[in-house]
Structures are given as C-alpha cells and as structure tokens.
Amino acid sequence: MFCEKVIELIRELHRMSDGQLPAFNEDGLRQVLQEMEALYEQNQTDVNEAKSEGRADLIPSIKLRHCCLLRNQRCVTAYCYDRLLRIRSLRWEYGSVLPANVRFHMCAEEVQWFSQYKKSLASFMRSLGGGEGLDLTQDMKPPKSLYIEVRCLKDHGEFEIDDGTVILLKKNSQHFLPRWKCEQLIRQGVLEHVVS
Amino acid sequence: MFITDIRKEFYEVVANQRVALLVASDIDALCACKILQGLFHCDQVQYTLVPVTGWQDLSTAFLEHKEQFRYFVLINCGANVDLLETLQPDDDSVFFICDTHRPVDVVNVYNDSQIKLLIKQDDDLGVPPYDDIFRDEDDEEGGDSGNESDEGSEPSGKRRRFDEGAVERRIDRQRAKREWEARRREILFDYEQYEYHGTSAALMFFELAWVLTKDTKDMLWWAVIGLTDQWVHDKITHMKYVTDIATMQRHVSRHNHRNEDEENSLSIDCMRISFEYDLRLALYQHWSLYESICNSCYTSCNFKLWTLNGQKKLQEFLADMGLPLKQVKQKFNSMDMSIKENLRDVIEESSNKYGMKDIRIQTFGVHFGFKNRFLASDMVHATAALLESTEKDESASDNFIKALDSLSRSNLERLHSGIDLAKKKLMAIQQTVASCICTNLIVSQGPFLYCYLMEGTPDVKLFSKPMALTLLCKYLLKAFVHSTRNKRCKLLPLIMAAPKDVEKGSVIVVGIPPESETSDKKNFFGRAFEKAAESTSSRTLHDNFDTSIIELKTEDRSKFLDALITLLS
Numbered sequence: 001m002f003c004e005k006v007i008e009l010i011r012e013l014h015r016m017s018d019g020q021l022p023a024f025n026e027d028g029l030r031q032v033l034q035e036m037e038a039l040y041e042q043n044q045t046d047v048n049e050a051k052s053e054g055r056a057d058l059i060p061s062i063k064l065r066h067c068c069l070l071r072n073q074r075c076v077t078a079y080c081y082d083r084l085l086r087i088r089s090l091r092w093e094y095g096s097v098l099p100a101n102v103r104f105h106m107c108a109e110e111v112q113w114f115s116q117y118k119k120s121l122a123s124f125m126r127s128l129g130g131g132e133g134l135d136l137t138q139d140m141k142p143p144k145s146l147y148i149e150v151r152c153l154k155d156h157g158e159f160e161i162d163d164g165t166v167i168l169l170k171k172n173s174q175h176f177l178p179r180w181k182c183e184q185l186i187r188q189g190v191l192e193h194v195v196s
Numbered sequence: 197m198f199i200t201d202i203r204k205e206f207y208e209v210v211a212n213q214r215v216a217l218l219v220a221s222d223i224d225a226l227c228a229c230k231i232l233q234g235l236f237h238c239d240q241v242q243y244t245l246v247p248v249t250g251w252q253d254l255s256t257a258f259l260e261h262k263e264q265f266r267y268f269v270l271i272n273c274g275a276n277v278d279l280l281e282t283l284q285p286d287d288d289s290v291f292f293i294c295d296t297h298r299p300v301d302v303v304n305v306y307n308d309s310q311i312k313l314l315i316k317q318d319d320d321l322g323v324p325p326y327d328d329i330f331r332d333e334d335d336e337e338g339g340d341s342g343n344e345s346d347e348g349s350e351p352s353g354k355r356r357r358f359d360e361g362a363v364e365r366r367i368d369r370q371r372a373k374r375e376w377e378a379r380r381r382e383i384l385f386d387y388e389q390y391e392y393h394g395t396s397a398a399l400m401f402f403e404l405a406w407v408l409t410k411d412t413k414d415m416l417w418w419a420v421i422g423l424t425d426q427w428v429h430d431k432i433t434h435m436k437y438v439t440d441i442a443t444m445q446r447h448v449s450r451h452n453h454r455n456e457d458e459e460n461s462l463s464i465d466c467m468r469i470s471f472e473y474d475l476r477l478a479l480y481q482h483w484s485l486y487e488s489i490c491n492s493c494y495t496s497c498n499f500k501l502w503t504l505n506g507q508k509k510l511q512e513f514l515a516d517m518g519l520p521l522k523q524v525k526q527k528f529n530s531m532d533m534s535i536k537e538n539l540r541d542v543i544e545e546s547s548n549k550y551g552m553k554d555i556r557i558q559t560f561g562v563h564f565g566f567k568n569r570f571l572a573s574d575m576v577h578a579t580a581a582l583l584e585s586t587e588k589d590e591s592a593s594d595n596f597i598k599a600l601d602s603l604s605r606s607n608l609e610r611l612h613s614g615i616d617l618a619k620k621k622l623m624a625i626q627q628t629v630a631s632c633i634c635t636n637l638i639v640s641q642g643p644f645l646y647c648y649l650m651e652g653t654p655d656v657k658l659f660s661k662p663m664a665l666t667l668l669c670k671y672l673l674k675a676f677v678h679s680t681r682n683k684r685c686k687l688l689p690l691i692m693a694a695p696k697d698v699e700k701g702s703v704i705v706v707g708i709p710p711e712s713e714t715s716d717k718k719n720f721f722g723r724a725f726e727k728a729a730e731s732t733s734s735r736t737l738h739d740n741f742d743t744s745i746i747e748l749k750t751e752d753r754s755k756f757l758d759a760l761i762t763l764l765s
Contacts, residue, residue: 147240149233151597165214166264167244172593174245176236195606 002039002068006032006075013082019093021086024107029076036072039065087114091121092137139183148179150191159185197308198317199292202404206292206314207235209267215243216265218257218273220741221592222429222663223579224296225272226600227422228397231405231415232269238410247596248273250739251282258283265289272296272397273741278303279311294400296393296431297741302329302384314400321394324383331376390718391743393431398422399440406447413451413467418603420444420469420560424572425580429663430670433717441558445471448560467564467605472571475540476557478622479574482615485531485539486514486524491622493671497678498552502630509550517546564605578614579603581621584661624655625668629675638676640685643764644707646757647672649694659694662745665706668692673711687712691721691760696747702737703753707744719744728759 009028016022043065050058087110090098096118103111121136128134156169161181169175169185174194185191199205215236219229229245236243244265246257254273261268268291275295280303285291293304294314298321304311305323315321402419405411423440426432432440448469462468477495480488489495489510499513500506514524519542523531540556547555561571583599602610628649632638638647649656659665673690680686689710696704707721722743729736734752748756 147237147242149237168260168264170246170260172247172591172597174597176233176241176243178242 002035002065003071003075005035006072006079009079010075013079019086019089021083021090021102021105023105024083024110026107029079032072032076036069039069039072043069083110084113088117090114091118095137096122138180140187143179146179147176148182149174149176149194150182150186151175151194152190153192154190156185156190197305197311198313198315200317202314202400203407205312207404207408209290210269210292211239211241213241213267214265215241215267215269216257216261217243217245218248218254218268218270219245219596220272221247221249221583221596222272223425223576223583223599224396224398224422226579226583226596226603227418227425228271228294228401230418230600230603231398231401232271234412234415235401235405235408235410247593249592250741251277252739255283258285262286262289267292269293270295275300275304275313275315276391276741276743277301280307285310294397296395296397296426298392298394299323299387299390302387306330316395316400322387324387328383329380389723390720391722392716392718393426395436395440396422396426399443402447411447413469414605416444416447416451417467417469417560417562419447420572421575421579421603424559425576428573428576429580429667431717433715438558441560444560465565467562469560469562472559472561473540473556474559474561474571475543476555479577479615479618481528481569481571482574483619484525484527485519486521487619487623488528491619491626493674494552494555496626496629497671497674498550500675500678501626502633502675502679513546513550516549517542568608570611574615575603575611577618577622578611580663581617582610582614584658584664585617586657586661621658621664624658625664625671628653628655628659628668629672632672633675633679638672638690640682640688641757641761643688643761645673645676645685645688645690647690647692648753649692651695651698656694660696660704662704662706662740662742665692665694665704666708666745669706669708670711673708677711686710689721691757693748693753695750701750702747703750705746705748705756724760724763728756728763731763732756732759734759 005028009025009032012022012025012028043062046058046062046065049055050062087106090102091114094102098114106114125136126133128136151174152169152171155171158166159169160166161177167175167177169190175191182191182193186193217229217232219225233243233245235241244261246261248254248257254270258268262285266288268289270291270293272295274291274293276297276299278301279291279293287310290310290312292312292314300313300315300321300323302323304313306326396419398419399422402411402415405415423437423444427437448471451469476492477485477488478492480492490501495501499509501510511521514521519535523535528536544556547553559572561569563569579599579602582602583595585595585598598610599614601607602614631653632647637649638645640646649659659668669690669692672692676690677686687710689708691705691707693703693705696702705725707719707725709715709717709719725736725744725746726738728734729738729746729748732752732755734756735749736752736756737747739747
C-alpha cells in the first residue's frame with residue numbers, strides 16, 4: 001500500500017513523545033523518496049500516454065498517484081520539521097554543547113542546522129541588555145525577583161551555593177535562596193518554586 | 197535574656213545572615229512563620245524553614261543544620277526547657293526564641309550570650325530574681341581562704357580561739373547554704389508547677405513588622421488568626437483574649453482608614469478585614485445553621501444535645517426565633533436574605549432566654565472577592581484540620597506544608613478542603629462526646645476525672661493527634677460539667693487517653709485543668725505526669741512541647757494512673 005512507509009516514520013516520532021530525539025531514520029526516508037520517485041515516473045508515463053493517445057481512463061490513477069505524492073511530501077516535511085523543533089528545544093535544555101548520544105541521533109544536515117541556530121541565538125542574546133548580552137536560557141520563566149522561595153520535594157542531601165555555604169535539602173523543608181542557584185534543581189524536580 | 201528592642205536586637209542582627217527557622221506544629225506558630233517569611237522576603241534574608249513536631253524533631257533538625265547556620269529562630273518551641281542542655285550547641289550558635297509556652301525556663305532567662313527571648317517582659321511572667329536561684333561559688337571559697345590565711349598569720353596563742361571561731365562560721369555558712377538551697381527548690385517548684393500560655397507568637401512578629409513599617413493586611417490577618425487559635429484551643433483566658441483583640445482592633449482600623457474615601461473606593465477583590473461581633477457557632481457561614489448549632493461546643497453543651505430533652509429544646513429555640521426548619525437545615529449561603537439580615541441579633545435575644553449569655557464573641561472577619569468571606573475561627577478550624585489530617589501516606593511535614601499553604605489567599609481550594617475536614621472533625625467530636633456522656637465513660641478517680649477511648653471507637657484515629665484530642669477533652673469536660681449533678685465532680689480536672697499507635701502499642705494522654713468561669717488556664721499535669729512516670733518507671737515519651745501531653749505504653753496505663761492518683765490526692 002502506498003504511503004505506509006512514511007506513516008512508519010511518523011509513528012516512530014510519535015512514540016517518543018516527551019521531546020527525545022530518536023535516531024535519524026535514513027533508510028526509511030530513502031525508501032519513501034524512492035517510492036515517491038517511482039510514483040512520479042509512473043505518473044509521467046501515464047500523463048504522456050493520456051495526452052498522446054487520449055486515454056481518459058488513466059486519469060483516476062494519475063490523480064491517485066498525485067495524492068500519494070502529496071501525502072508523502074506532507075509527511076516527510078512534518079517528520080523533518082518535528083525533529084527540528086525537538087533539536088531546537090535541546091539547545092534550551094542542554095546548552096550549546098549536546099551530549100554525544102544525542103548528537104549521534106542527528107544527521108549531518110541537522111547538525112549544521114543546530115550550529116546555525118546556536119549562532120543566531122547567541123547573536124540575539126548578545127544584542128540584548130544594552131550591548132552587554134543577556135543569557136535567556138538560564139531561567140525557565142521570566143524572573144521576578146533575585147531570591148525565590150523553594151520547597152524541597154525529595155531528600156537531596158547537601159547542596160553548596162556560591163559563597164561556600166552548604167544547605168541541607170530535606171523533604172518538605174523550605175528555603176529562600178538566590179534564583180540562579182535553584183534553577184537547575186527546579187528543572188530536575190528536586191525543588192519546587194513556591195508562589196504565595 | 198529578654199530582648200527589649202526587637203528591631204535592633206533581633207531583626208538587624210539577622211538581616212544579613214542566613215537563618216534557620218524551626219517552627220512547631222500549631223496554628224499560632226504557622227501564622228508567626230508566615231509573617232516572618234513575609235518580612236524576610238522583603239529584605240531578602242536567606243532562610244531555611246524546618247517543621248518540628250516535638251523535642252526529638254527539634255534535636256534532629258538542630259544537629260542537621262548546626263554546621264551551616266549560626267542563627268536559629270525557634271517559633272513556639274524551646275522556651276520551657278533548658279535549651280542549651282537539651283541541644284548542646286557550640287558557643288557561637290545564637291537562638292532567638294518566640295514561644296507562648298510558660299513558664300520560661302530560668303536558665304533560658306538568665307543566659308546572656310546564646311539565648312534571646314522574643315517575649316514581652318510585662319507578660320505576667322513572675323520569673324524569680326537571679327540571686328534567689330543562682331549563687332556564685334566564688335564567695336564561699338574566698339571566705340574560707342581568707343579565714344585560713346588569717347589563721348596562719350596570727351600567733352599560735354590565739355589559734356585555738358580562732359579555730360573555734362572559724363569552725364562556727366563554717367557551720368553557719370553550711371546551714372545558710374542548706375537553707376538557701378531549700379528555698380531555691382521551693383521557689384523553682386512554685387515557678388515551674390503550672391504551665392500556661394502567653395502572648396501569641398504571631399502577635400509578636402506582627403508588632404515587629406509594624407515597628408519596621410512593613411506590615412501588610414495579610415500579616416495583620418495572620419496575626420488575628422494566631423490570636424484566635426489561642427482562643428479556640430482554650431489556651432488563654434478570656435480577659436487576655438479581649439485585651440489582645442483590642443490591640444488588634446487598633447491595627448485593623450489603622451489599615452482600614454484608607455478605605456473610607458468615596459472617590460477612590462477599592463475594588464471588591466481587595467482584602468478587607470473587619471471587626472465582627474459574631475456568633476460563637478463554628479463554621480456556620482460555610483455549613484448549615486442547624487449543623488453548626490449541633491456541632492459547636494457552646495450551644496451543644498448548653499442545650500445538652502445528646503439527650504432527647506436537649507433536642508426538643510433546640511427545636512423550641514428555633515421555633516422561638518421563627519426560623520423554619522427547612523431554611524435552617526440548608527446551606528447558610530442559600531438561606532433567605534430576610535432571615536440572614538438580622539440573624540445575629542435574633543439569635544442573641546433568644547439565647548439569652550435559654551441561658552446562653554455569651555453567644556456572641558468579638559472577632560474579625562476577612563472579605564475578598566464576591567464569594568470569599570471567612571471568620572478568623574473558620575480559618576483556625578480549617579488549618580488545624582489540615583495540620584492534623586490522618587490521611588495515609590502523609591507525614592507530619594506534608595501536613596505542615598499543606599496547612600502553611602492554606603493560609604495564603606491564593607490557595608483557596610486548600611482552604612475549602614480544610615473546611616470540609618474541619619466539619620468532619622467537629623462532627624466526630626460531638627458524636628464522641630455524646631457517646632461518652634451517654635455511656636458514662638467518664639469516671640471519677642478521686643482527684644481527677646478520667647476517660648479512655650477504646651480502640652474500636654469510630655473516628656478514634658482523629659484523636660491520636662494532640663490538638664484534636666485536647667479539643668475533644670475540653671468539649672467533653674464542658675459537657676460533663678453541664679450534665680452531671682455531682683457538685684464535687686464539676687471542679688475536677690480531666691485526663692483523657694486515646695490509642696496513638698496500634699502497632700507500637702502506645703496511647704496519648706492529655707490532662708486539662710478544671711472547667712470554671714474564671715479559670716486561669718494553668719495546667720499542673722506536666723510536672724505531675726513526669727513525677728508519676730518516674731515513680732512507676734513507666735515507659736513514657738514527653739516529646740510534645742506542651743508538657744501536659746505525653747505518650748505512654750498501653751500496658752503501663754494502669755500503674756501510671758495509680759501513681760497519679762496517689763500523687764494528686
């Protein structure tokens with residue numbers, strides 16, 4: 001059946017729903033492109049035949065193949081675009097250096113796209129803050145104050161902050177700490193920002 | 197030592213430091229904690245908040261945090277026991293204690309370096325003077341050595357006379373010392389015999405906020421809740437409550453001064469606190485009037501609602517006021533406006549006929565948004581129910597966090613769930629009181645009344661928590677006083693025991709002072725329990741900050757009681 005291979009690609013992405021990047025399915029993509037090429041060739045010959053010999057009964061099959069081609073195109077672009085969005089969010093989550101196992105899952109073009117995205121993000125951030133630059137990737141939400149109140153959701157043990165002091169993070173204890181120190185732990189789910 | 201200027205000696209000291217807050221598990225402490233947190237957020241003082249439920253918790257928390265913190269603020273814990281001996285801190289740790297438990301331990305009062313008490317000194321403390329309890333050992337040594345050197349320098353002829361003189365003087369000194377020690381023991385016994393409560397911690401911190409001019413309406417509301425908690429749980433006398441309410445009223449009118457403008461009226465969503473002379477019916481605005489009357493201690497005891505006669509009197513009472521049963525049994529908010537308008541006056545008039553002169557009490561209410569109106573006592577009941585909820589898989593600190601959250605205005609669902617839990621708790625209390633009175637579970641043991649809740653009693657799990665059990669105890673005593681004909685029994689205190697932990701086989705025992713109109717709420721059971729446990733070597737745990745609440749092994753119950761009876765007769 002036509003378009004089944006491309007649906008496979010989409011399902012693969014759908015299965016990894018929480019932003020993880022599966023390996024780039026080169027084989028699958030190549031098969032889909034081959035299918036599209038084959039459909040296109042068949043359509044070409046049929047269109048020529050229909051034109052020259054006036055065979056109107058070929059037109060439905062031409063239309064069918066055309067629809068399949070469009071569907072394949074739509075799915076392939078969706079696949080590529082979704083991967084791109086995931087790679088973009090990786091920049092915000094991991095920073096500018098990606099871990100090796102993630103980079104392994106990206107194809108050469110995606111790696112190139114990623115480095116260009118990095119460059120444009122960096123130049124944008126540099127242009128903010130009156131020429132000084134502002135690291136937008138540091139905070140998950142726009143910060144309202146220097147210090148925030150956080151609640152500890154699980155026992156994390158001791159935690160050191162900038163001036164060398166150590167804080168014991170025990171479950172259900174609340175702390176009032178500088179914002180930048182807590183961001184990492186909030187992302188990890190150890191601390192929870194308390195808004196009163 | 198007592199702090200005189202709370203701003204200079206406390207706030208400015210900790211303003212640039214990191215502080216550990218150790219907070220006890222009662223509503224007053226939670227409110228005080230909220231106020232202090234608000235102040236710390238304003239000035240960006242870094243702190244760590246740790247909830248503690250008893251002395252063991254306090255010691256553990258201190259041990260865990262003593263490396264990292266130099267300044268500790270203890271809220272509603274730590275004043276009534278020699279803190280330095282219990283915690284054994286290093287010399288540079290400083291403790292700021294704001295505690296309502298009295299009497300304050302004398303060592304805590306007279307320690308100048310490490311213990312600072314955030315307590316008002318005119319608070320009826322009665323601390324014995326320093327010289328009566330502490331005596332420098334140096335005077336004696338100096339006296340002796342002085343005499344000996346005198347002896348050595350005199351010629352030998354007069355030595356015998358001087359020897360005799362010296363021996364006499366020594367005997368005199370020893371006798372004086374023994375007398376002094378005996379007097380000291382007596383003074384300390386009198387001082388530490390009765391346990392009671394002082395000014396609310398939330399009020400102390402609100403005054404700090406006021407002195408710093410950083411007080412907000414939220415903080416004022418929390419201070420009111422802290423004060424009301426002391427009244428709801430019967431910790432302070434009526435006089436003190438009225439005096440403190442008057443103080444709060446001044447602050448409330450100061451904050452409300454800005455609302456009077458007609459042109460710039462505040463939006464309906466702004467928080468408004470108002471003085472109310474409202475009914476003493478628990479949660480009546482969030483329940484039906486009928487349920488509230490049945491489940492509030494004051495009305496239930498006065499009508500004696502556990503008897504058939506009492507039920508009839510209640511129906512008469514409602515009929516006397518002209519309130520149809522159908523209206524009274526539905527949700528308060530859905531009652532007819534015509535009935536709600538004069539409700540308080542109508543109820544007051546009728547209650548006077550039935551012997552309830554104090555059905556109305558001075559309190560405060562808050563009002564924000566169209567739907568949200570709460571009285572201070574509603575908040576206390578809701579937060580107390582959350583703090584002591586007995587759901588499975590919820591540790592004490594989980595409950596503490598939930599209760600702390602419910603005090604913020606942005607967590608209304610939490611508050612409403614608290615109100616539901618409080619309703620269940622009040623109904624459970626009423627049913628338990630009714631069954632105890634009807635089955636004569638309260639027995640007079642001579643110097644006190646005693647009641648034991650068996651394991652299979654419905655809702656007995658609720659009463660394994662100290663505050664809930666204390667509330668039950670007080671309601672039960674009031675009900676008993678109203679129902680018994682024995683004049684002598686009406687003046688007795690009550691001890692109540694309920695199963696605490698079925699696996700460990702322990703019970704929680706609570707003692708409350710006798711019920712009277714002019715009771716000064718002073719409780720002597722703390723010392724009595726200690727002595728009884730010592731003399732029978734029962735396995736007890738005096739972990740609670742209130743010394744009149746202890747945990748005891750079930751098997752030791754009878755010998756402990758016998759020891760108490762002999763002790764108190």
